């Protein structure tokens with residue numbers, strides 16, 4: 001029969017006939033896939049959860065249809081189509097669904113067994129739950145891979161009460177059922193991303209410079225202690241989420257600002273972020289301005305640099321034990337990732353902040369500021385800004401195959417202007433404090449822009465560039 005679905009009567013008739021067809025296919029032809037459709041029909045169209053529950057349950061038990069076990073398990077878990085929730089029964093159905101090769105059932109069984117929420121009443125069994133999650137991830141369930149990545153990132157303690165996400169020192173001595181393992185976390189996140197889970201794709205490192213290392217960017221961050229072949233990063237990493245996008249925050253100079261620019265272990269910082277699974281790094285930096293139009297209080301999305309630093313370790317490829325092998329001759333044009341630069345710039349513009357789309361930073365060794373003659377020379381060289389930290393950070397991020405961009409906040413006019421006093425540290429910090437909200441807003445919004453991006457080819461391009469730049473690997 002032909003239906004005219006513009007007509008209400010025809011639509012009603014069509015829907016009724018669909019129900020009749022599904023009942024016939026399920027009860028007379030005994031086709032389990034049609035019984036599943038009947039359950040979905042009762043649930044979504046008739047909103048008759050009691051009947052839907054019976055159909056799913058019977059289809060799971062009588063016809064061994066895994067997806068129906070999952071559905072009935074979910075009904076048991078939330079008490080749908082029945083008097084009250086029954087998590088123990090839910091687990092039985094998830095386990096049966098998993099035995100029947102339904103990856104989502106394995107995921108649900110795994111989550112129930114490993115979850116620690118107070119409303120969960122099944123006996124916690126992490127090894128068993130882990131096996132279900134692993135089975136699910138092996139069968140290409142992206143959520144299971146993502147969940148496993150989270151377990152390895154923070155570790156799973158034997159006794160949940162021992163674990164304090166805000167006191168990593170204490171956590172060092174607790175008994176873990178699954179020890180934190182950043183390599184495993186990264187591998188599972190990678191697989192989840194390849195399977196299309198965009199929340200596992202972007203994992204954004206944020207390097208906060210002078211005046212920007214506010215842990216309250218995240219709710220309930222977890223502290224990660226990381227050691228690297230290149231030594232320790234400036235501080236513990238704070239791992240959390242910003243509106244659902246995984247992020248890792250690191251204070252460039254340490255949270256107590258204990259490392260001056262030439263003493264920052266840039267290699268350990270970038271390596272640690274890479275180990276924590278970061279795909280991107282967004283950085284802030286306080287900078288002096290070398291040109292009139294770039295005014296204190298403005299933002300600049302850096303697009304190039306002039307390196308005036310010396311003696312800083314600026315490559316991972318120096319035969320450090322545990323580091324990569326070969327000699328890496330990396331092109332530096334463009335120095336910064338265009339995609340991440342664009343995210344920062346779009347974020348600044350949509351906030352209505354004064355922001356320059358481009359700027360070359362002259363990176364001096366510090367810790368002293370420039371002399372007047374140096375400042376005038378930096379202007380002649382074509383620099384727009386001056387700071388002390390962008391090199392080697394940008395270079396190492398590029399060597400690590402990461403997408404790196406930096407938002408500079410102008411704090412002063414350095415010392416090139418006639419009749420004006422020179423920059424001072426108190427001026428820099430006061431100006432930064434006055435404007436830090438701008439930098440924070442731009443970073444937070446850029447995180448959302450990058451997290452929602454589904455075209456991730458540029459991340460592969462960053463990695464491939466590194467591979468193609470290495471000589472003498474063995």
Ligand SMILES: CSC[C@H]1O[C@H](OP(=O)(O)O)[C@H](O)[C@@H]1O
Pocket residue numbers: 208209210211252253261284285286287366387388389390425428429
């Ligand atoms: C605090 S004055 C100079 C200092 O400030 C900038 O630090 P960061 O880039 O970490 O914001 C600048 O690069 C100098 O290191």
Ligand SMILES: Nc1ncnc2[nH]cnc12
Pocket residue numbers: 286287288289364369370386387388411412413414415423428
């Ligand atoms: N004038 C300046 N020189 C170097 N680093 C800076 N950071 C902020 N202002 C600076």
